[in-house]
Amino acid sequence: MNGERRTVVTGRGRARTPPDAAQPPGARPADDQGGAPEPPGTETQDPDPLHTDPNCSGECGWAAPHGYLHGDLHDEAPRPDEASALIRAQLRIALGTLAIVLAVVAGLPALLALVPAVARARLGGVPLSWLVLLLGVQPVWVAVSLRQLRRAERAERDLTRPVDGP
C-alpha cells in the first residue's frame, strides 16, 4: 500500500518525495500524503518535545492505515463495511442534531412573525418572547450538544465492542 502515497490527485502531478526520514513521526501528518512536500531539513526540530500527544507516541499519521491494512494491529481495525456503517451512523446522528437546530431556528422566527399574538404575549408583565429568546433557547442548545456528544461517543463504542469481544 505504499503506492497510496502517490495516488493523490495533485494540481501539477509532480513526483512527490516521501516524508523525510529525519522528520519525527506525526510532525506533519499532512505531508505524509505527499500533498505538501517538506524540503528536507526545514523542520528538524521536534514539534512535540514533551510527547504531550498520546497519539503520536509511536507511529502517527498515515502509518496507521497502512498498518491496519497489513493486519499488524491485532485485528483492532474495523472491517471496511463496519467503518462505512460507522460513518453512516455518525452522519445520521449529526443530521438529527441539525434537524433539531433548524426546527428551532426556523420555527421560532416564523411563529413570532406570523402569529403576532404570540409575539405580544406577556407573562407577569415581562414579554413572553423575551423570556423565551433570552432564557429558554440557550438551555436547549446545551441539552442538544450533550445529546450529540453522548450519541457520537456511543456509536464509536459500539464499533469497538464486537471486535474486542472475542
Next chain:
Amino acid sequence: MTAAAALIALVAVLAATSVHGARGRRSAGTAADFLVASRGVTPWWNASAIGGEYISAAAILGSAGLVLAYGADMLWFPIAATAGYVLLLAFVTAPLRRSGAYTVPDFAEWRLGSRTVRRVVTGCVCFVGWFYLLPQFQGAGVTLRVLTGAPIWTGWAVIVAVALLLAASGGMRGVTAVQAVQYWVKLVAVAVPAVVLLTVWNLGDGPDPAAADPPRFVSATRVQVGADVVVTVPAAVTVTARGQVDGVRRHDATVPLSPGRHAIGAGTGLVFPAGAAVPHAEGLPVQDGATWTTPFGRDRPHGLFHTYSALLGVLLGTMGLPHVLMRFYTSTSGASARRTAAFVPALLALFYVFPTLYGMLGRLYAPELLMTGDTDATVLTLPQRMLPGPGGALLTGLIAAGAFAAFISTSCGVVVALAGTISQSTRRRGGVAAFRAGAVLAVAAPLAVLPRLGSHGTADLVTLALSVSACSLCPLLVLGIWWRGLTAAGAAAGLLTGGGLAVAAGLARLFAAPWTGWTMTVLAQPTAVAAPTACVVMVAVSLLTRRRVPRRAHRALLRLHLPDDRAVR
C-alpha cells in the same frame, strides 16, 4: 474618575496578559509549538479558551448596542451563535482534529490534494480574519474614546501592539492560557455590574421599557456629539446649543428644533430639557416601548428574510471561523476535541444573558446614545448613569477590564490563526520568522481600511465576517468531511463563488453608495443567497468532474471518522 478607573483596568489587563504570555513564552520553543501548543490542552481548559476567544467586542458591546437600538429583533444573534457551536460539534470538530492538519488550508490540501484549492482557502481565511479584526479594533477605539476622551486611534494602537506582541512572542501556548483565563474575567466583568445595575433599577422602581413611549431624557441632559451626525427629531424641542447646528454656529444659544432631520456638527454640545423625546441618529428607528419589545414589531421591509439570513450567517459562519477551528488542533485527540466543543455552548449560554440586559437598561438610562449613534458604548456608559460616584466608577473599571480582555483575546486569536495560515503557505513552510511576518500582515490590512470605515457598529462588522465564513469555509468543511465525492475543482469553484459573493456584498455595503430595497437587504445579509449557491456550485462542479475524485477519498473519510485509537496509532 471614570477615565482613571478605565486606565487602571487597562493596565491590570495588560499586566495579567503579559504574565501569562511570559509563562507561555518560556515553554514555546519551535514553530510547531507556536502553532498548536503541542496539543496538550484539556477539554475544559480548551473550551474556556474557545469561549474567551469567541466572546469578542461584538458580543459584549455590540449586542447590547443592537438591543438598545433595535430591540427584540436582535435577540436572535446569541441564539444563532450558540447553535453554531452545536453544529460545529455535530459535523466538524472530531473529524477535523483527526485529520491532523494544523489549519483549514492544510485540511483542504490534505483532503483534496491540490495546491490551488489551498491557495483559494488561504484567501478565504484571510478575508474572514481581516473582517473579524475590524470590529475588534473599532470597538477598542470607541471604548477608549468614550471612557477617557482619547482620540479613536489610541485604542487601535494599543490593541494592535498587544496582539502583535503576544502572538509573536508566545504563539498559541501563551495565547491558550490567556484565552482561558480571559473567558472567566469577561464573565465576571459583565455579570457583576449587570446584577448590580438590575438591582438598582428594580429597587428604584425604574420605568418599564415596554410601557414607555419613544425614549425620553429622564433629566436635563447635555449630549456631546463626537462625530458629524444627522438626527431625526421626533417632537419639537428647544435646546441650548454650543457648536454647529444645521450649518449655523451657535454659542450657548437656545435653538428650537422642529420635528424632522437636523445636521449636528462634530464636537457640538446640546442641552435637552427633562422629558424631551430623544432624537435618533439617521438609520436608527424611532420606536415606542411596545414596538421595541415585540419581535417583528416594526414594519421593516423584508423583515423575515433579513432575520433568517442573519441567523443563517451567524449559524454557519461560526462553523468556519479559522481562529476557533485552530483551537481544536490543541486537543489531544478527536474525542477530546469533541468534548471540548460540547462544553462551549454551556459557557456561551451563561454569558449571553447579560448583554441584552444592558441593552434594556440603556434604553431607559442612556438614551442619548441613540442620538450620537455610539450605541456600542451602552455597556460602558450605564454604570455612571445609574450610579454616579465611586460605585459607578468601580463598575465602569470592571467592565472596561472585561472589554479589553475581549479585544485582546479575540484579536490575538485571529492574528495567531491568520499568521499560522499565512506562514504555512509561504515557500519555506512555517518557521518563526514567517509566523511573525504573517502576524504583521494580518493586522496591516484591517488597519489600512479602518480610517475609511465610517460609523459601523461592531456587531454589524462581525456579521460580515461570519457571512464570508458561512459562504466559503463552512460548505468546504462539511462537504469535505462527509462527502467523498468532493473534488478539487468543485471545492475551488464553490469557494470562489460563495466567498466572492459574500466579500463583494460586504465591500459594496461598507464602501459603495447607500442602497435601498431588496439590494440593501441582500447586501446586508447575503448568506441566505450566497451560502446555498456555494453549496450547489460545489456539489455540481464536483459531480461534473467526478472522474477526478481523489482516489484516496474513501480512506481519507475513514481516517476522519474512525475513533482515534483505531485508525490513528
